């Protein structure tokens with residue numbers, strides 16, 4: 098108080114702010130006005146009213162929006178179809194929300210779940226990272242035929258997610274929506290943060306706030322092993338040296354998942370996929386665009402390490418990965434959180450991270466040789482030193498945990514899988530009828 102005295106004395110000497118304008122130091126001006134609130138009661142009351150109104154306004158603004166949204170109309174007009182799609186064949190069946198449902202793994206997994214009798218609802222924003230026509234074809238030719246309804250929407254839309262979780266009581270979420278591809282992060286880094294971090298958190302929030310929180314199974318990636326040199330890659334190995342932003346966001350996802358598991362009792366299984374390939378695959382992946390380029394007699398760049406070192410991948414066939422996903426859903430324990438009705442979780446919830454690989458790496462050279470054989474076309478090859486923009490030299494999964502936890506047993510070797518892919522590719526793109534073939 099003694100320290101304040103000189104300032105207060107000074108304030109008392111300041112003339113009222115009338116007449117000729119005199120600049121006043123902001124701090125002194127502020128204290129001066131505060132003193133005046135205390136000394137003039139009608140003004141004081143007025144300021145208190147303004148202050149309280151502001152607080153009340155801020156409180157209401159910070160509450161989750163309950164106002165009807167565009168999606169309210171959209172979902173309510175589709176609610177019968179959504180509920181129908183979500184209804185399992187028997188009471189023992191799961192009710193699964195598949196995000197990224199028109200994506201490569203999403204479409205295959207949704208169909209497999211539906212075919213065995215589970216209730217499935219898909220969610221996808223049909224983003225244009227690669228050919229939207231292919232995504233639409235997956236919907237019409239795979240999902241529609243299997244009876245899977247897909248909601249067109251974004252995982253970042255919290256109002257839509259909340260509405261979806263209110264409409265259907267999901268037992269599981271198979272979260273596959275993501276910004277994929279290790280090299281594209283050089284072009285659009287923020288898309289990785291938006292989907293793989295923000296979007297993931299949004300899905301976890303919606304799940305944790307559901308009336309009965311579902312178990313989550315989601316796609317992490319082999320890329321989290323980064324420059325790991327110990328083979329095969331085990332879940333016990335360090336994953337703190339990612340070499341792509343994609344890998345960094347997947348690694349961050351694993352950490353975020355752990356926090357939600359710990360705090361909110363969400364049962365979470367992260368599956369580290371190893372270079373998944375097969376029919377209806379992603380056109381941004383090497384086996385896919387190599388096929389296109391070989392058929393069009395265009396040059397393919399084969400990455401090599403220093404001193405012509407071999408680059409290899411533990412290519413994993415889609416059907417094996419889908420089996421792993423379904424098994425992860427079947428073995429997932431219930432979440433222990435009390436959803437939006439309660440505050441405390443009932444106990445520790447399950448938390449797993451599991452490799453889904455093929456455990457037999459194949460070099461990119463061999464991949465191209467197999468494609469040449471299957472396509473009956475000689476590739477125009479160019480060896481290129483692997484650019485430092487996201488690629489790792491090799492991947493190799495240790496699948497002993499997957500075997501133990503999920504009964505996972507990959508059964509398709511690269512040649513068999515590529516044969517199925519090539520057959521699909523030629524058929525889908527109607528290649529034989531085209532002049533370029």
Ligand SMILES: O=C(O)[C@H]1O[C@H](OP(=O)(O)OP(=O)(O)OC[C@H]2O[C@@H](n3ccc(=O)[nH]c3=O)[C@H](O)[C@@H]2O)[C@H](O)[C@@H](O)[C@H]1O
Pocket residue numbers: 277278279317318319320370371372373381382383384398399400401408409410461483488489
């Ligand atoms: O397991 C994963 O978690 C990731 O798998 C996939 O990444 P990658 O294993 O890198 O697959 P992909 O790009 O098909 O390259 C295959 C091979 O071809 C080599 N490659 C690539 C391009 C090229 O022009 N030349 C070349 O030799 C290249 O060096 C590599 O050795 C997914 O895209 C990714 O989303 C993620 O899911």
